[in-house]
Amino acid sequence: MKQQNLAALPTLAALKDKGFRLTKIRRLIVGAFFSDTTVPVSAAELQLQLLASGTKANKTTVYRELEFLSAQGVIVEINAGDGRKRYELKRYGHHHHVLCLRCNTVECVAVENCALEEQLSGLKDFKVTGHTLNFFGLCAECR
Amino acid sequence: MKQQNLAALPTLAALKDKGFRLTKIRRLIVGAFFSDTTVPVSAAELQLQLLASGTKANKTTVYRELEFLSAQGVIVEINAGDGRKRYELKRYGHHHHVLCLRCNTVECVAVENCALEEQLSGLKDFKVTGHTLNFFGLCAECR
DNA sequence: TTGACAAATGCAACCTTGTTGCAATACAAT
DNA sequence: ATTGTATTGCAACAAGGTTGCATTTGTCAA
Missing domain, CATH: 3.30.1490 (Dna Ligase; domain 1)
Structure with a gap:
């Protein structure tokens, strides 16, 4: 999650076209999902990643952004069987x-x-x- | 969970042999698992079943009993994907x-x-x- | 039967994960 | 620069589950 990953840009542009805003936190979160597409991440982990990269985000914001990105079809929620939700970039291959x-x-x-x-x-x-x-x-x- | 199911007795006897006590709540809970072996049950549901049959049990007690019966291999924990644990009688058929x-x-x-x-x-x-x-x-x- | 010890219980307080209402902030179009 | 509204933060809440500790109660042995 160091810098803005180029692969995330079309996704961000699409969100903007739909009338949503590209806030700092939204860019960082989408960027995070694109920069590590292999490990499903929980809300708390994501919040920590943001903090590590210098951006403080309220947990409510993180939860809402994950809900938002799920609703927009950017990410999907998975349930690995421990008691917490995780999210990963939506992709086509069944796994x-x-x-x-x-x-x-x-x-x-x-x-x-x-x-x-x-x-x-x-x-x-x-x-x-x-x-x-x-x-x-x-x-x-x-x- | 009406009356003590006979099929539960060997299990109860085995627990007693290991030095554990056969309390009212333990008997009822083991009996409940034996009287309905097909539907996995959550802690809250079990507590309600006990109440319906006339026995008030603290939620801590229910949680601890489920943990105990899991540790003893009488029941197994399953995670159906909603956010709560459920338990069912341990049996051999994989399902x-x-x-x-x-x-x-x-x-x-x-x-x-x-x-x-x-x-x-x-x-x-x-x-x-x-x-x-x-x-x-x-x-x-x-x- | 009766004691006595440890297992089991109840209670209250706490924890984690996640949600909600509402006021404050900050995108982005004009 | 102004303005409308999407987004954010805060505080409080909610569900599911756990913990410490004092009390109760099976069980066994005398």
């Missing part, structure tokens, strides 16, 4: 997550031939619209 | 869960040929020890 039980970091993983919703059985009249698949274990540092 | 996005009820489902952990890719040095797979959508009443 899942691994949570380290010791340090609580989250990584993205792919599952070959993932066609889970077609393989359900025992469901009476439940209309399934999506799924989350979380693996857990120990990361390289913690194992 | 997963479906969460209704409107009423937040949870059901159990089976997935045919579930061999997810063998199909992971993109993981560098992560030791995977388990997974949770949650489907979400709308239940029969809410759809």
